[in-house]
Amino acid sequence: DAGVTQSPTHLIKTRGQQVTLxxxxxxxxxxxxxxxxxxxxxxxxxxxxxxxxERQRGNFPDRFSGHQFPNYSSELNVNALLLGDSALYLCxxxxxxxxxxxxxxxxxxxxxx
Amino acid sequence: AQTVTQSQPEMSVxxxxxxxxxxxxxTSENNYYLFWYKQPPSRQMIxxxxxxxxxxxxxxxxxxxxxFQKAAKSxxxxxxxxxxxxTAMYFCAFMNPGRGNKLVFGAGTIxxxxx
Numbered sequence: 001d002a003g004v005t006q007s008p009t010h011l012i013k014t015r016g017q018q019v020t021l022x023x024x025x026x027x028x029x030x031x032x033x034x035x036x037x038x039x040x041x042x043x044x045x046x047x048x049x050x051x052x053x054e055r056q057r058g059n060f061p062d063r064f065s066g067h068q069f070p071n072y073s074s075e076l077n078v079n080a081l082l083l084g085d086s087a088l089y090l091c092x093x094x095x096x097x098x099x100x101x102x103x104x105x106x107x108x109x110x111x112x113x
Numbered sequence: 114a115q116t117v118t119q120s121q122p123e124m125s126v127x128x129x130x131x132x133x134x135x136x137x138x139x140t141s142e143n144n145y146y147l148f149w150y151k152q153p154p155s156r157q158m159i160x161x162x163x164x165x166x167x168x169x170x171x172x173x174x175x176x177x178x179x180x181f182q183k184a185a186k187s188x189x190x191x192x193x194x195x196x197x198x199x200t201a202m203y204f205c206a207f208m209n210p211g212r213g214n215k216l217v218f219g220a221g222t223i224x225x226x227x228x
Contacts (some may be wrong), residue, residue, distance in 0.1 A: 019209035042117075042204050042218030043158070056213040090158060099210055100145060101144060
């Protein structure tokens with residue numbers, strides 16, 4: 001039973017570029033959440049997708065956008081990259097509904113030069 | 114807004130001994146969930162233990178247990194018989210089911226288990 005998988009594992013970009021990160025949820029899960037974890041800090045919630053719609057959003061600018069596909073996989077897009085976007089980006093999947101435990105992937109380490 | 118505070122940036126413990134990690138949170142809600150996650154150097158966030166606020170009994174998972182003090186808004190994690198594999202960053206997290214199941218994390222505590 002595959003867990004949450006994220007790709008790529010590591011990515012290097014320069015300021016102003018755009019990036020797309022990908023996530024495949026754990027088998028059977030239909031809800032995907034994205035978190036940003038800056039070095040030495042706790043993860044911060046970016047947004048959550050369910051039924052291909054953004055259901056909830058954290059305090060992140062519109063440069064951060066996402067998508068969920070019919071197979072429940074998801075993408076996180078970040079435009080006009082800033083140095084401050086350097087972080088570990090974590091994807092978590094769960095079953096729909098409150099109180100469903102979230103399962104995390106290994107993350108994508110994004111470095112902005 | 115809910116906030117989670119972990120006041121211990123780093124902790125260390127000798128193998129086989131017991132250690133307690135502290136966490137406090139702030140919320141006006143009455144129904145919520147609290148979690149401890151472990152993040153080893155491999156980066157994957159692993160759920161250690163979960164507590165429902167409406168349950169008075171403290172959650173226990175093998176060597177891991179919590180001390181949940183709802184009135185004090187405190188949620189500490191006790192690790193008994195510490196093992197080298199427990200070395201990791203530990204995050205306390207809060208979830209309000211009335212606002213979706215997004216997790217609000219603390220800043221984390223680095224735990225080092227020494228042999």
